[in-house]
Amino acid sequence: DGGITQSPKYLFRKEGQNVTLSCEQNLNHDAMYWYRQDPGQGLRLIYYSQIVNDFQKGDIAEGYSVSREKKESFPLTVTSAQKNPTAFYLCASSTGAPTNTEAFFGQGTRLTVV
Amino acid sequence: DAKTTQPNSMESNEEEPVHLPCNHSTISGTDYIHWYRQLPSQGPEYVIHGLTSNVNNRMASLAIAEDRKSSTLILHRATLRDAAVYYCILRPSQILSGYSTLTFGKGTMLLVSP
Numbered sequence: 001d002g003g004i005t006q007s008p009k010y011l012f013r014k015e016g017q018n019v020t021l022s023c024e025q026n027l028n029h030d031a032m033y034w035y036r037q038d039p040g041q042g043l044r045l046i047y048y049s050q051i052v053n054d055f056q057k058g059d060i061a062e063g064y065s066v067s068r069e070k071k072e073s074f075p076l077t078v079t080s081a082q083k084n085p086t087a088f089y090l091c092a093s094s095t096g097a098p099t100n101t102e103a104f105f106g107q108g109t110r111l112t113v114v
Numbered sequence: 115d116a117k118t119t120q121p122n123s124m125e126s127n128e129e130e131p132v133h134l135p136c137n138h139s140t141i142s143g144t145d146y147i148h149w150y151r152q153l154p155s156q157g158p159e160y161v162i163h164g165l166t167s168n169v170n171n172r173m174a175s176l177a178i179a180e181d182r183k184s185s186t187l188i189l190h191r192a193t194l195r196d197a198a199v200y201y202c203i204l205r206p207s208q209i210l211s212g213y214s215t216l217t218f219g220k221g222t223m224l225l226v227s228p
Contacts, residue, residue, distance in 0.1 A: 004157075033215060042201065042218035043158070058215070090157050092216075102148075103216055105157030 003027065006091050006106035013085075013113050021076045021109045023091035030095065032074035033103070036060060037088040046089075049074055078111065085113045118202045123223040126192045134187040134222055136202030141182050144207035148216065149176065149187050151198040158201065158218075161187065197226045 004025045013019045025032065031050050035043040035058075045058030049068040063082025068074050074093075078085045088110050094103040119137040126132045138147070149161040162169055162176045164185075169176040175188040189196055201221040206214040 035218075040220075042220045043216075045215055045217070048215055088155075092157070102160035102163070103150075105159070108155070108157050110155075 004091055004093055004104050004106040006089075006109050008109060009107065011109055011111045013111070015113055016080045018080060019078050019085075019111065021078070021089055021091075021111070023074045023076065023106060024072055025074075025093045025104070026072060027093055027104060028071070029093035029104070030071070031093060032068070033092040033094075034058075034064075034066065034074070034076045035090045035092065037090060037108075043090060046076065085111060087111060118204060118219055120200075120202055120219065120222045122220070123225065125225045125227065126189075128194060128226055128228050129191050132189040132192045132196070132224065132226075134189075134200050134202075134224065135184065136186070137184045138202070138204055139183045141204055142206075145204040146207065147176065147178060147182075147185050148203040148205050149174070150201045150203065150216075150218075151196075152201070152221070153198045161200070163205075192224075192226050194226050194228065197224055199223050 007022045033048040034046040036046055037043050044060050046064050047055055047058055047066045049055035052068055052071050055066050055068050065077045088108050090108045091106045092103045146163050146165050148163040150158040151161050152158040162171055162174050164176045177186045199221040201218050203216050
């Protein structure tokens with residue numbers, strides 16, 4: 001089935017450790033996005049990529065890094081510089097169709113840093 | 115990005131129609147109106163989108179005001195599975211700006227009673 005896969009679903013890390021969240025899509029979409037969601041809040045954009053080997057910072061990029069070496073994959077690294085890393089992380093993808101077709105989201109990774 | 119205003123929460127009874135309002139008085143002429151919904155602990159799911167004309171699909175209908183400063187998402191017969199947070203989002207046209215991102219507010223939490 002086509003879609004976006006995020007893994008793992010739950011992730012626990014100790015404070016001060018870097019952690020990488022996986023996001024893979026088989027929809028042949030050019031654009032991919034990472035969002036963060038805190039309890040009771042909407043989603044906030046961390047990074048996005050429109051094409052392989054290119055990406056742009058979103059609204060809250062500090063403390064995060066990404067790579068886009070393959071069209072299908074857009075991993076997010078939460079570094080030790082991120083002050084409040086505990087959150088629900090969502091990956092999405094979409095085409096660049098001019099008529100603004102839908103974005104597809106993964107099921108999310110819930111990261112807890114202790 | 116243009117902002118939207120939605121009620122924090124709404125309630126409905128099962129099998130009744132639901133009208134979810136959204137105000138977007140600063141919408142530009144090339145902004146598309148998107149609706150997504152998010153069930154608890156899941157990624158957002160696309161519902162519908164439109165530009166000027168009313169739109170229907172298998173999930174819902176979108177009614178857009180003539181001046182485009184407001185819109186209404188219509189669920190024709192609410193079910194318990196429709197209980198979710200509904201987000202109204204303005205997405206700039208990808209014809210002019212290339213890939214555009216989705217900016218999420220807090221949305222409307224829809225509660226459905228049996």
